[in-house]
Structure formats: structure tokens, C-alpha cells
Amino acid sequence: MTLTGQVTKSIVKKVISGKDYRGEVVALINAEFLQYAVDFFKSIISLKLNNQNVADWYKQTMLNKNLPIDKIIINSGLNKKTITNMYGTAKKEVAIEAAYEHYDTLNKAITDLLDSEEDLSLMLTIKFNGVAVDLTINETLIVINNLAVKRSALRGGAWSTAGKAAENILMDTLCELYQVPLANRTGTFIKDIKKNVDREVDYYLIDNNGNKHRCEVKLMGRGNPESADAIFARSSEIFIADTLSKQNKNQAEKLGVAWVALREQGGYRQFAEALERFNIPYIDYCGALDADLDRILLGIT
Numbered sequence: 001m002t003l004t005g006q007v008t009k010s011i012v013k014k015v016i017s018g019k020d021y022r023g024e025v026v027a028l029i030n031a032e033f034l035q036y037a038v039d040f041f042k043s044i045i046s047l048k049l050n051n052q053n054v055a056d057w058y059k060q061t062m063l064n065k066n067l068p069i070d071k072i073i074i075n076s077g078l079n080k081k082t083i084t085n086m087y088g089t090a091k092k093e094v095a096i097e098a099a100y101e102h103y104d105t106l107n108k109a110i111t112d113l114l115d116s117e118e119d120l121s122l123m124l125t126i127k128f129n130g131v132a133v134d135l136t137i138n139e140t141l142i143v144i145n146n147l148a149v150k151r152s153a154l155r156g157g158a159w160s161t162a163g164k165a166a167e168n169i170l171m172d173t174l175c176e177l178y179q180v181p182l183a184n185r186t187g188t189f190i191k192d193i194k195k196n197v198d199r200e201v202d203y204y205l206i207d208n209n210g211n212k213h214r215c216e217v218k219l220m221g222r223g224n225p226e227s228a229d230a231i232f233a234r235s236s237e238i239f240i241a242d243t244l245s246k247q248n249k250n251q252a253e254k255l256g257v258a259w260v261a262l263r264e265q266g267g268y269r270q271f272a273e274a275l276e277r278f279n280i281p282y283i284d285y286c287g288a289l290d291a292d293l294d295r296i297l298l299g300i301t
Contacts, residue, residue, distance in 0.1 A: 008165045009297040012173055015166070015219065015242050016268050016293060025162045029154050036150055041126050044143065045133050048126075054139035055107060062146070063103060069095050074153045076102045077145060110141050167217040169300055170240070171203040174271050176296045178282040180205070185280075205238065207279045213237045238274050 007024055014021040047057045062075040069092050073080060076099030080090045083098045114120065114137060124140040126133055135143065168187035175185050184206045203215040216236040239252055244261040252259040258274035261267050268289075275282045285292075 005301075008162075008169060009300070011162060011166045011219075012170045013290075013293045013297060015170060015262050016173060016177075017289060018263050018265065018267055020263075021162075021219070021242070025158050029151075029158045032158075033151050033154050036154075037147060040143075040146065040150075042128060044135070045126055045128050045131060048133035048135070049131070054135060054142055058142055058146070059100075059103060063099055065096055072096060072099050074149060075146065076100070077106060077149045078102050079153070079156075106142075106145060110138055113141075114138065163217075163219045166219060167202050169297075170217060171215060172300055173293065173296050174240075174268065175205075177268070177285045177287075177292065178272055178275060179285075180275065180280060180282050184208070205275070205278060205280045208281060209279075213278045213280070215240060217241070237278065240271070 007028055010024050011021040014024065044054060047054065058075075063072055065072070067075075070080070073083065073090075073095055078099060080095070083095050084090045087094050087098060120137065122137045122140055124135040124143060126135070171185070171187055186204050186206070187202075202217050204212045205215055206212050214236045215238040217240045219242045236257060238258045238260070240260045241248075241262070243263045244252075244259055249259055249261070258277050260270040260274060264270075269285075272282065272284060274280075
């Protein structure tokens with residue numbers, strides 16, 4: 001799952017404007033999934049016209065050992081985290097073995113289902129350019145399973161990618177709104193060994209004494225308080241989010257963390273308060289937000 005620069009910028013604009021950005025990600029998921037489904041059905045038509053069995057083709061082609069390991073795992077109906085939990089590792093040889101074992105288990109489950117449901121009748125007909133092919137119930141269930149797994153994989157990857165892709169652009173845009181000098185900010189991923197912790201930091205704001213203040217960005221949405229808990233555990237000093245619960249805010253204030261909840265009315269103005277608190281130089285913003293965001297984002301590559 002990849003995000004185009006334009007989609008990422010649209011997400012950033014909506015977040016800073018206090019609007020829901022999720023429609024952008026959902027549209028991207030839908031577009032990628034529909035294209036995948038069309039390409040997949042074309043492959044099915046081709047092999048059926050050549051009298052190939054879908055189940056055999058699927059194992060030989062979609063689980064081919066020469067494919068990237070991530071694709072093999074997804075096509076088998078698994079994910080890396082599941083394999084790691086089951087086997088203690090997700091190394092290629094282990095992942096391939098797990099993928100084949102899972103696919104065989106799926107086929108057995110389909111066979112068992114058909115044996116127990118003798119009256120079940122299900123057939124998928126695919127038609128393209130005037131050519132139609134019929135899939136057996138066994139083949140139909142394999143196709144349905146593949147599409148379900150792919151949709152799930154795209155969905156998980158898109159939300160993760162959207163947040164990560166938007167982080168630095170969102171911070172750069174906020175800093176441009178408040179004219180924070182380039183010398184007082186950096187979005188370069190660097191290792192932070194402060195307090196004996198070795199982890200990458202989203203963004204730093206730097207005061208005029210050269211002190212770096214850790215910033216974390218999380219587009220987490222409602223119902224995901226664990227994300228905020230993880231951020232607070234990293235000793236961040238400034239926390240930027242689209243939404244924060246009252247509990248999140250209380251927790252931040254107790255830990256001395258400046259928070260910015262962008263989905264609130266005028267939420268982006270809370271960023272100025274964070275800058276003031278940590279003595280980061282800036283100029284207060286009072287412009288036309290939509291127009292200025294368009295101008296700033298146009299100049300960000």
C-alpha cells in the first residue's frame with residue numbers, strides 16, 4: 001500500500017482544518033482493492049480457459065517461493081505477526097512453511113464444509129470481453145478467501161502508512177503556519193539516546209539554547225487510547241494528535257506533555273501554546289487557513 005504525495009497532503013490539510021481525513025484513506029483502499037480484484041479475475045479467466053484448476057494454480061503461482069515473502073504470507077491468509085506469535089520468528093523459510101501449511105488447512109476446511117453441506121450449491125461466473133467462465137464451489141471459496149484476505153491487508157497497511165506518511169508533512173506545515181525558523185525544527189529521523197532509550201523520534205523542535213524537544217504525531221482517532229499511552233511512555237514533550245480524550249489530556253498534563261488536538265475547534269492554535277511553552281521562536285498566525293494551507297502544501301515536496 002502506497003500513498004501518493006497528493007493524498008498525503010490532502011490528509012494533512014483536513015487534519016489541520018479540523019476535518020475528518022479518513023475518507024481519503026478509504027477511497028485509496030477502495031481504488032487499490034478494486035484494481036486488484038479486476039486483475040485477479042482476469043488471471044482466473046485466463047487459467048480456466050486453459051483448463052487449469054484454480055486450487056492447483058493458486059498454490060503454484062500465488063504461493064510461489066520466488067515471490068516476496070510478504071506476498072506469500074498475505075496470499076496464504078496469514079500475516080507476519082501471526083506467524084511470529086505461532087513460531088517465534090517470521091524468517092523466510094519459516095514463513096513459507098507456515099503459508100503452505102495454512103493453505104492446505106484452508107483447502108481441507110473447504111472440503112470438510114462441502115462434505116457436510118451436500119445440498120450447498122454455489123457457483124461464481126466471471127465474464128470479461130464476452131468470454132464467461134464458471135468456477136466450481138471449491139474454486140469460488142478460494143477466490144472469495146483471497147479477496148477477503150487482500151482487502152484486510154490493504155486496510156491495515158493503508159491506515160498505518162497514512163499516519164506515518166503524514167507525520168513530518170503535518171509538522172512542517174504547522175511550523176510554516178507559525179513561521180518557526182528552519183534552524184529551530186527538524187523532521188529527520190534520528191536515534192534518540194536520551195534517558196538510555198534508543199528509538200526513532202518523529203520530530204524535534206529546538207529552542208534558541210539548542211535544547212531539542214521531542215514531538216510525537218499520532219493520527220489515532222477515537223476509541224484508540226492505547227496509542228496515546230504508548231506515546232506518553234516515550235517521554236515525549238509535545239504530542240500532536242487529531243483527537244484526544246479527556247483522559248488523554250489529563251494524562252499529558254500530569255506528565256508535563258504539551259498536547260495539540262487538531263480536530264477540536266481551532267485546534268491548530270494549540271500548537272502556538274506548545275511553542276510558547278518550550279520557548280520555540282514563532283510568529284502568531286491569523287491568516288486565511290484554507291488558502292494558506294494550500295500555499296504551504298504546494299511548496300512541500
